[in-house]
Amino acid sequence: MTGHHPWRGVLVATALPLNDDLSVDYDKYAGHCAWLVENGCDGVVPNGSLGEYQVLTPEERARVVETAVAAVGGERVMPGVAAYGSAEARRWAEQAGEAGCRAVMLLPPNAYRADERSVLAHYAEVARSGLPVVAYNNPIDTKVDLVPELLARLHGEGYIRGVKEFSGDVRRAYRIAELAPELDLLIGADDVLLELAVAGAKGWVAGYPNALPRACVELYRAVAGGDLGTALPLYRQLHPLLRWDSRVEFVQAIKLSMDIAGRHGGPCRPPRAALLPGQEAAVRAATEKALAAGLS
Numbered sequence: 001m002t003g004h005h006p007w008r009g010v011l012v013a014t015a016l017p018l019n020d021d022l023s024v025d026y027d028k029y030a031g032h033c034a035w036l037v038e039n040g041c042d043g044v045v046p047n048g049s050l051g052e053y054q055v056l057t058p059e060e061r062a063r064v065v066e067t068a069v070a071a072v073g074g075e076r077v078m079p080g081v082a083a084y085g086s087a088e089a090r091r092w093a094e095q096a097g098e099a100g101c102r103a104v105m106l107l108p109p110n111a112y113r114a115d116e117r118s119v120l121a122h123y124a125e126v127a128r129s130g131l132p133v134v135a136y137n138n139p140i141d142t143k144v145d146l147v148p149e150l151l152a153r154l155h156g157e158g159y160i161r162g163v164k165e166f167s168g169d170v171r172r173a174y175r176i177a178e179l180a181p182e183l184d185l186l187i188g189a190d191d192v193l194l195e196l197a198v199a200g201a202k203g204w205v206a207g208y209p210n211a212l213p214r215a216c217v218e219l220y221r222a223v224a225g226g227d228l229g230t231a232l233p234l235y236r237q238l239h240p241l242l243r244w245d246s247r248v249e250f251v252q253a254i255k256l257s258m259d260i261a262g263r264h265g266g267p268c269r270p271p272r273a274a275l276l277p278g279q280e281a282a283v284r285a286a287t288e289k290a291l292a293a294g295l296s
Helices: 026-038 058-072 086-099 116-127 148-156 172-179 190-198 213-224 228-246 250-260 277-292
Strands: 009-013 043-045 104-106 133-137 162-165 184-187 203-206
Touching (some): 009 213, 043 058, 086 104, 086 116, 104 116, 116 133, 116 148, 133 148, 162 172, 190 213, 203 213, 213 228
Parallel strands (some): 009 043, 009 203, 104 133, 133 162, 184 203
8 A cells, every 4th residue: 555545455344343232332443443454454444335334323424434543544544435415425525534534435326326427427526525536336236337438537537546346347357447547446346356456456445354354465465466376275265255245245244254253243233134044154154164274
């Protein structure tokens, strides 16, 4: 990670520890952020999808960012600033800047299926906050697809510096590189990490390091360094877990893996329900197998 590109490297989309009454445990969250950095991660992304930002109050959401900055330093914190309206998203970007962050991550408008003009206007407005913006392409959840041509336009207008790519279509990496060679591609889904890293990704906005940071960082560094001899066997070992990052129940799965690994994952806020027994058994078995293999 460099000062000019704080979104590069392994940035963990942090899960948010909740108490039994579903209130936020800020002390545990601060400790979790620090622990991730101590175990080799380059930074954290609070208030992403994994951080359950949609069900936080504005006060909680602001305090989560401030807690992360106090724990690891603003240069290591890239908050998600997604909101229904552009004005609100810009306010969250400004809050991030005031807290000391050096970049933010922004979904397209997600209250409706926005057209290209709306997407451009949205990113233009948030870019006025003055902080570098990393786009987050998640067409599965938002129903708005930031295709390579649109990303190139957003980058050409100066609205975005990078993109967290969660479409799952690894072919896009090469098209993005052709159309916008200066736009940093970030791996957005854990289960295509190797494919996108080989294709030239500059970073990984990651889920599973919440539970197994050292093994995930080792995997990323190996692929980024061209050491496929180390990376491929490790990727195969971790993939039964990594694929949960692309499933509807990803928050519950990662929090369960955290609990099993001795961290505090804990419950989720409604409407997220507990894993079904079969899902829980699958996550538990895959996590225990990884831990037994010495991965942590």
